[in-house]
Structures are given as C-alpha cells and as structure tokens.
Amino acid sequence: MEAKNAGFDQKDFRNALGCFGTGVTVITTRDQDGRHYGVTASSFNSVSLDPPLILWSQGKGAPSHGVFKENVNFVVNVLSANQTEISNQFARPSDNKFQGLDCTYTEDGVAILPGTSGHFECVTQNMIEGGDHTIFLAKVVNYRHHADTSPLFFWKGQYITP
Secondary structure, eight states: OOOOSSSHHHHHHHHHTTTTTTTTTEEEETTOOOOOOEEEEEEEEEHHHHHEEEEEEEETTTTTHHHHHHHOOOEEEBBBOOHHHHHHHHHHSOOOOOOOOEEETTTTOEOOOOOOOOEEEEEEEEEEETEEEEEEEEEEEEEEEEETTBBBBETTTEEEEE
C-alpha cells in the first residue's frame, strides 16, 4: 500500500476516497421564485441524535450552490436500489431535472422524490467552508423511511445494489 504525501494527485486521491462505499442521495431545494433544484450527493452523514443533525457537502462550483446557500430549507432524498437513473438524472446538467417525477412537497415547497428509501426534511443551521466545498450542517425537522426498500450504494466509481 503506497502512502501519498503533500501535493496529492487529485485523481488518485479521489480513487482512494472511492474505497469507502457510500449511500446515494439527491438533495433538493427551491429558490425564492419557486424553481426547484436538485443534486446527486454521496457526502451525507448523520451528526447527532439530540438534537437531530445531519451534514452534507457541495462543491462551490456547482451551478446550484448559490441556491443551497440562500435557502435554508432542503430535503435529503435517500435513493433506493432501483433509482440509478434518478441518481444520473440529478448528476447531469439539465434545465429540468425533475421531469417525469411525481414529487410531493414539504410545507416549505421543497420536492420529495417518489420511491426513495427515505427522506429527511432539513433546515440549515451552519455553513462551514471546507476547501473547494461548503459543508451544510442542518437540523432534521421531519423524516420518513421505508424499511422494505434497499438503498443504492456507490463504491469505486460504480453503483452497487444489494
């Protein structure tokens, strides 16, 4: 096993990080005009049970980054094993990432995707600058999960389904 020092090769570092498998989410929000935004993210973690806190991070160069920084309300949609196409739909640039989806909405009008393993309705509590990303620390105000579904995983650059 080769150790890397300062001056990391970014591609190799990314490959090393890919050795840690993660679940796949789509984080949704909306802007002040009511336009919906969503982005595929695997950078989601639980932080605290009391109070209920989670975090996720987004690259500062993402087209929707400003919207997530401005709107404190968002939903973490935990994708189920059969939602690879939805993950890809939200990972690519598009004028309407929600096309063909029969979403429901939170009281604040944020989209909840259909068929997920679960979702968390959140309010941003703090934003932390972390290199080329912003880390969003948020309080969970509502959630739902479906014990009969299997989640979608991402590992070494590929989707994995149980």
